[in-house]
Amino acid sequence: MIRLSIFTQIHEWLYSLMPASSAHILELVLIAAAYLGIFAILGLLLVWLERRVAGFFQLRLGPNRVGPIGLFQTIADALKLVSKELTGTVKADHFLYGAAPYFIITTALMAMALIPFSQEIHAFDINIGVFFIASVSSVGVVGIFLAGWASNNKYSLIGGMRTGIQMISYELSIGMVIVTMTTLAGTLQISELIEMQRNGWFIIQGHFPAILAFMIFMIAGTAESNRVPFDLVEAESELGAGFHTEYSGMNFAYFFLAEFVNLFIISSIAVVLFFGGWLAPFGITDGLHIPFIGLFWFGLKVTAIIFIFMWFRWTFPRFRIDQLLTLEWKYLLPINMVNIVVMALMVWLGLIIKF
Amino acid sequence: MSYFSDIIQGTKSLLTGMRITGNYFFKNFLTRKDVITQQYPDNKDTLKMFDRFRGEVTLAHNENNEHRCDACTTCEKTCPNGSLEVIWDKYKDPETGRNKRVLVKHIYHLEMCTMCGLCIEVCPTNALEWGQDFHHASYDRGQLTKVLNKPGSKVVAGLKG
Numbered sequence: 001m002i003r004l005s006i007f008t009q010i011h012e013w014l015y016s017l018m019p020a021s022s023a024h025i026l027e028l029v030l031i032a033a034a035y036l037g038i039f040a041i042l043g044l045l046l047v048w049l050e051r052r053v054a055g056f057f058q059l060r061l062g063p064n065r066v067g068p069i070g071l072f073q074t075i076a077d078a079l080k081l082v083s084k085e086l087t088g089t090v091k092a093d094h095f096l097y098g099a100a101p102y103f104i105i106t107t108a109l110m111a112m113a114l115i116p117f118s119q120e121i122h123a124f125d126i127n128i129g130v131f132f133i134a135s136v137s138s139v140g141v142v143g144i145f146l147a148g149w150a151s152n153n154k155y156s157l158i159g160g161m162r163t164g165i166q167m168i169s170y171e172l173s174i175g176m177v178i179v180t181m182t183t184l185a186g187t188l189q190i191s192e193l194i195e196m197q198r199n200g201w202f203i204i205q206g207h208f209p210a211i212l213a214f215m216i217f218m219i220a221g222t223a224e225s226n227r228v229p230f231d232l233v234e235a236e237s238e239l240g241a242g243f244h245t246e247y248s249g250m251n252f253a254y255f256f257l258a259e260f261v262n263l264f265i266i267s268s269i270a271v272v273l274f275f276g277g278w279l280a281p282f283g284i285t286d287g288l289h290i291p292f293i294g295l296f297w298f299g300l301k302v303t304a305i306i307f308i309f310m311w312f313r314w315t316f317p318r319f320r321i322d323q324l325l326t327l328e329w330k331y332l333l334p335i336n337m338v339n340i341v342v343m344a345l346m347v348w349l350g351l352i353i354k355f
Numbered sequence: 356m357s358y359f360s361d362i363i364q365g366t367k368s369l370l371t372g373m374r375i376t377g378n379y380f381f382k383n384f385l386t387r388k389d390v391i392t393q394q395y396p397d398n399k400d401t402l403k404m405f406d407r408f409r410g411e412v413t414l415a416h417n418e419n420n421e422h423r424c425d426a427c428t429t430c431e432k433t434c435p436n437g438s439l440e441v442i443w444d445k446y447k448d449p450e451t452g453r454n455k456r457v458l459v460k461h462i463y464h465l466e467m468c469t470m471c472g473l474c475i476e477v478c479p480t481n482a483l484e485w486g487q488d489f490h491h492a493s494y495d496r497g498q499l500t501k502v503l504n505k506p507g508s509k510v511v512a513g514l515k516g
Contacts, residue, residue: 311376331362
């Protein structure tokens with residue numbers, strides 16, 4: 001399952017050094033370590049980006065002191081958090097309390113293994129790719145739920161309960177959008193999904209229903225990653241810090257990083273499903289052999305989607321819990337159901353646009 | 356049906372909000388013109404505080420080193436914290452032969468001042484003014500006790516209080 005065509009040299013070198021089975025295991029460990037590194041760097045970069053973007057939205061400058069344009073600010077913050085004491089409550093359920101951050105990190109990492117950074121950098125390309133991401137990311141709720149429950153704190157518990165409501169509701173929308181897009185594509189494998197978009201991205205191929213699906217995906221994706229306007233989980237004015245009230249130091253940082261990595265994962269799914277993954281727009285760089293060009297296009301598209309999520313965050317006010325549920329069950333779900341039928345009809349009648 | 360018009364209305368209002376915040380973002384991202392952040396220690400030399408800023412109480416002197424204080428001590432009596440002390444002397448006016456006051460030292464205890472501005476409001480000859488300097492930090496509170504009248508300064512001639 002593991003494809004490493006750009007790293008073939010490392011692969012062959014490892015296999016020439018030791019027996020095949022141990023080389024295979026060593027490779028798995030190396031990839032896992034690389035993904036942990038990507039996880040940390042991505043989290044820190046996104047926190048920095050969020051703060052910079054927030055600054056410009058609010059007529060400020062944002063962090064710009066540590067390093068060039070403030071790039072090392074988040075690293076300094078992370079170092080501070082590492083050096084802090086890990087406090088906990090006496091009456092907490094200690095095993096679950098300690099385990100909760102790792103649940104969230106593990107699910108985020110599992111989902112990240114499926115993200116196609118480029119044609120070559122794609123660790124785990126199974127035939128049920130998008131379905132796998134959707135199911136794994138719903139396990140992330142368990143982490144938040146555990147944190148809320150095990151803290152033995154009313155605020156945390158309310159935060160965790162709200163997560164349960166919110167995630168289960170909006171998971172449905174995400175799943176339905178994925179069904180809509182796979183109706184168009186006819187496959188769940190991520191590499192095939194991207195390959196099929198050589199004749200126009202899905203948002204163009206599917207035109208009207210695809211655009212509607214994209215809008216629903218953006219709304220549900222914001223709710224999935226627990227960001228404003230759907231941040232009822234940790235609503236500062238009501239719940240202190242919500243489910244991570246009792247966490248400090250590095251345990252808190254895990255939650256914080258995982259939140260931003262989840263944002264990245266949601267944006268990557270949007271890019272894969274609607275904007276052609278690592279494909280260049282109109283194939284403008286197809287003939288040229290530039291190394292890492294897929295990574296460049298993928299990064300550009302994901303950054304654009306992440307920027308839209310940040311734009312949402314600094315524009316919209318927070319929902320009340322009943323408004324949140326009304327939006328999902330009375331508006332998004334019926335629209336989504338009609339949308340699937342419309343998409344199926346379009347595919348059946350051949351009304352999709354292909355270049 | 357209000358269901359669909361609600362959706363359209365809602366989408367429209369969300370887009371209006373995003374247009375406004377987007378305008379702010381791109382304007383500041385591209386030009387940094389409206390950014391209101393002051394990068395303080397860097398702009399120490401060019402930083403000019405606004406006119407109404409209450410940095411410290413000063414005694415205004417004109418270009419001939421003359422101030423307008425006739426040592427009436429109204430400010431000293433008004434100050435709620437006792438941070439002003441007016442030390443004066445009396446002399447005989449050669450023209451009229453009557454006793455008059457002259458200012459010797461106008462002492463200002465910055466460490467006790469709350470910048471309420473009563474002394475400035477109450478001064479009958481408008482001798483006191485706000486100063487805009489705010490670099491007051493020091494390691495010794497003795498440095499915060501200041502003499503407001505400059506050495507060798509005199510009262511403006513013909514002052515009527």
